[in-house]
Amino acid sequence: MDWPALALSLQLALATTLILLPLAVLLARPLAWRSFPGKSVVEALVALPLVLPPTVLGFYLLVAFGEATVLGSLYQSLTGRALVFTFDGLLLASIIFNLPFAVQPVQRAFDAIPREVREAAWCSGMTRRQALWKVELPLAWPGLLTAIVLTFAHTLGEFGVVLMVGGNIANETRTVAISIYDRVQAFDDHGAAIMSATLVAFSLVAITAINMLGKRIGHRG
Amino acid sequence: MAEAAAGLHARLSQRTPIPLDATLSCAPGELLALVGPSGSGKSTLLRCIAGLHTAADGAIRCNGNTWFDAAAAINRPVQARRVGFVFQSYALFPHLTAQENVVAALGHLPADGRLVRAHELLARVHLDGLEQRKPAALSGGQQQRVAVARALAREPAVLLLDEPFSAVDQVTRRKLQQELARLRADLNIPMLLVTHDLDEARMLADRMTILHKGNTLQSGNPDKVMTQPDNAAIARLVGLQNLFEGTLVSEGGGLRLAWLGHRLEVARIAGAAGDRVAWVIPPEGVLLHRRERPSRGEAENPVAGTVQDCLRLGPFTQIRLLPEGGGEPLAFSVPTHVAERNGIAPGALARVTLLASSIHLMPWEPPAEARTG
Numbered sequence: 260m261d262w263p264a265l266a267l268s269l270q271l272a273l274a275t276t277l278i279l280l281p282l283a284v285l286l287a288r289p290l291a292w293r294s295f296p297g298k299s300v301v302e303a304l305v306a307l308p309l310v311l312p313p314t315v316l317g318f319y320l321l322v323a324f325g326e327a328t329v330l331g332s333l334y335q336s337l338t339g340r341a342l343v344f345t346f347d348g349l350l351l352a353s354i355i356f357n358l359p360f361a362v363q364p365v366q367r368a369f370d371a372i373p374r375e376v377r378e379a380a381w382c383s384g385m386t387r388r389q390a391l392w393k394v395e396l397p398l399a400w401p402g403l404l405t406a407i408v409l410t411f412a413h414t415l416g417e418f419g420v421v422l423m424v425g426g427n428i429a430n431e432t433r434t435v436a437i438s439i440y441d442r443v444q445a446f447d448d449h450g451a452a453i454m455s456a457t458l459v460a461f462s463l464v465a466i467t468a469i470n471m472l473g474k475r476i477g478h479r480g
Numbered sequence: 481m482a483e484a485a486a487g488l489h490a491r492l493s494q495r496t497p498i499p500l501d502a503t504l505s506c507a508p509g510e511l512l513a514l515v516g517p518s519g520s521g522k523s524t525l526l527r528c529i530a531g532l533h534t535a536a537d538g539a540i541r542c543n544g545n546t547w548f549d550a551a552a553a554i555n556r557p558v559q560a561r562r563v564g565f566v567f568q569s570y571a572l573f574p575h576l577t578a579q580e581n582v583v584a585a586l587g588h589l590p591a592d593g594r595l596v597r598a599h600e601l602l603a604r605v606h607l608d609g610l611e612q613r614k615p616a617a618l619s620g621g622q623q624q625r626v627a628v629a630r631a632l633a634r635e636p637a638v639l640l641l642d643e644p645f646s647a648v649d650q651v652t653r654r655k656l657q658q659e660l661a662r663l664r665a666d667l668n669i670p671m672l673l674v675t676h677d678l679d680e681a682r683m684l685a686d687r688m689t690i691l692h693k694g695n696t697l698q699s700g701n702p703d704k705v706m707t708q709p710d711n712a713a714i715a716r717l718v719g720l721q722n723l724f725e726g727t728l729v730s731e732g733g734g735l736r737l738a739w740l741g742h743r744l745e746v747a748r749i750a751g752a753a754g755d756r757v758a759w760v761i762p763p764e765g766v767l768l769h770r771r772e773r774p775s776r777g778e779a780e781n782p783v784a785g786t787v788q789d790c791l792r793l794g795p796f797t798q799i800r801l802l803p804e805g806g807g808e809p810l811a812f813s814v815p816t817h818v819a820e821r822n823g824i825a826p827g828a829l830a831r832v833t834l835l836a837s838s839i840h841l842m843p844w845e846p847p848a849e850a851r852t853g
Contacts, residue, residue: 373569373571375567375568375569375571376571376572376573376574378530378532378558378565378567378571379565379567379571379572379573379630380573380584381532381557381558381559382530382532382558382563382564382565382585382631382634383584383585383587383630383633383634384559384562384585384587384588384634385559385584385587386559389587393573393584394573394575394584397575398573398574398575
């Protein structure tokens with residue numbers, strides 16, 4: 260059992276979810292409530308990772324992250340670290356390929372909040388920020404929960420993009436999905452089976468726990 | 481000048497998305513009804529005052545404070561305007577209890593005083609005991625009361641009510657209307673009520689403003705607007721029956737209204753002989769003559785005709801009388817027993833008096849269909 264790979268996967272999933280959720284809220288609100296030029300292009304870009312083969316997305320990210328590119332060199336000069344074949348690059352790639360899984364459910368949730376309810380919050384004297392925390396986020400909670408579950412589970416399971424951008428470096432970019440592939444390649448079916456079963460069990464427990472939490476909060480709210 | 485500044489004064493115009501060219505004023509303690517058909521811009525006007533919509537041009541002032549002035553580029557945000565807004569759908573916060581809904585609008589009070597104040601407000605709208613219920617567990621009428629309590633919680637400078645009675649049944653509506661009538665007696669702020677129900681406006685409002693296609697056509701005492709509209713278009717908008725055309729003629733040194741060969745006496749008459757006019761008479765101004773015993777006063781504008789139809793509506797019977805000489809029928813209503821005693825039935829002959837004091841003359845104008853078609 261490759262425990263470091265499992266730990267790395269969990270770390271990646273957690274970091275992706277924590278960073279992506281506020282980003283998704285920022286992106287989803289204008290998409291749900293405003294109309295602006297280029298809105299459908301933004302929506303299409305957000306949805307793109309759903310339809311692209313992970314290797315294609317991974318290839319473009321690999322190219323974009325290279326040290327010769329603006330993004331790669333900027334990151335290098337800011338942090339002293341590279342984006343390609345590092346955990347940092349893996350995290351950035353993970354945030355990008357999870358965009359639709361986080362943004363779409365949150366967008367639908369904000370879309371379902373009647374305009375008058377938000378306006379009533381402003382008329383009640385709440386600032387836009389207070390309205391967000393006291394009214395919008397509690398009402399959008401089921402959508403946020405869906406985004407959390409989907410992002411977390413999808414990050415744990417992603418293979419193609421991870422392999423393209425991160426490669427297979429132990430303790431740096433070797434996630435549990437890559438490790439399972441590694442075991443199979445090495446004819447270690449037993450090792451692969453144990454890790455697969457662990458991943459299934461973990462995912463099942465995590466999703467069940469989050470759903471139960473959601474129901475309790477949903478019942479309260 | 482100080483008197484002019486008190487209350488709410490708005491002048492707004494825009495072309496899109498809904499054309500607006502409206503002027504209104506509402507004094508402190510006054511309830512002004514905005515009445516008009518759907519799409520006439522009533523709700524848009526209310527949203528402009530609240531700061532939820534920005535008109536292209538105009539100004540809004542409340543108690544001397546400028547909330548909006550397009551020319552001076554002033555547009556205060558919703559939060560800074562202190563409006564109490566009761567939405568048509570109530571727009572309660574569904575995840576909060578009745579009490580929390582009201583507390584949410586008490587941000588201006590210190591935290592330890594909010595619960596007490598919310599309790600007072602909910603008691604004021606007769607919701608004591610239901611503080612801990614969520615909106616979904618409240619009836620439509622109770623939800624509306626929470627919305628009113630929440631709107632009052634801010635100690636608003638103006639209360640805006642957007643068709644607040646449209647989503648409840650008739651019995652609840654009457655009850656809520658009575659409650660509003662009682663509640664408003666203690667409120668010394670301008671109150672604006674958007675409604676398409678003329679009876680509601682007549683019952684609750686001190687003044688009413690008729691809106692049509694974004695234009696404020698006439699403002700005034702509801703009874704006056706509904707019995708003495710400025711023109712035939714307003715008469716049609718407020719659904720007045722008995723709208724006819726006639727001509728002024730001089731007779732016996734004075735003016736009379738010539739209509740289907742009659743020379744009608746009119747209490748308030750102005751103009752010149754030969755003027756074409758539109759005129760209206762409320763059903764209350766049409767009196768049925770008794771069949772057997774003609775009495776005094778029946779010499780006043782007597783008109784004979786044939787009953788076209790009569791409709792019994794509980795204790796009253798609605799009658800449509802086709803006057804001799806053709807033309808549109810006169811509508812009026814009498815107690816059902818009176819109709820029966822006088823043998824009112826379709827085809828029967830009957831005579832009525834048109835009260836000179838009830839006839840209202842307006843400038844003649846072609847109906848809209850004729851103008852556009």
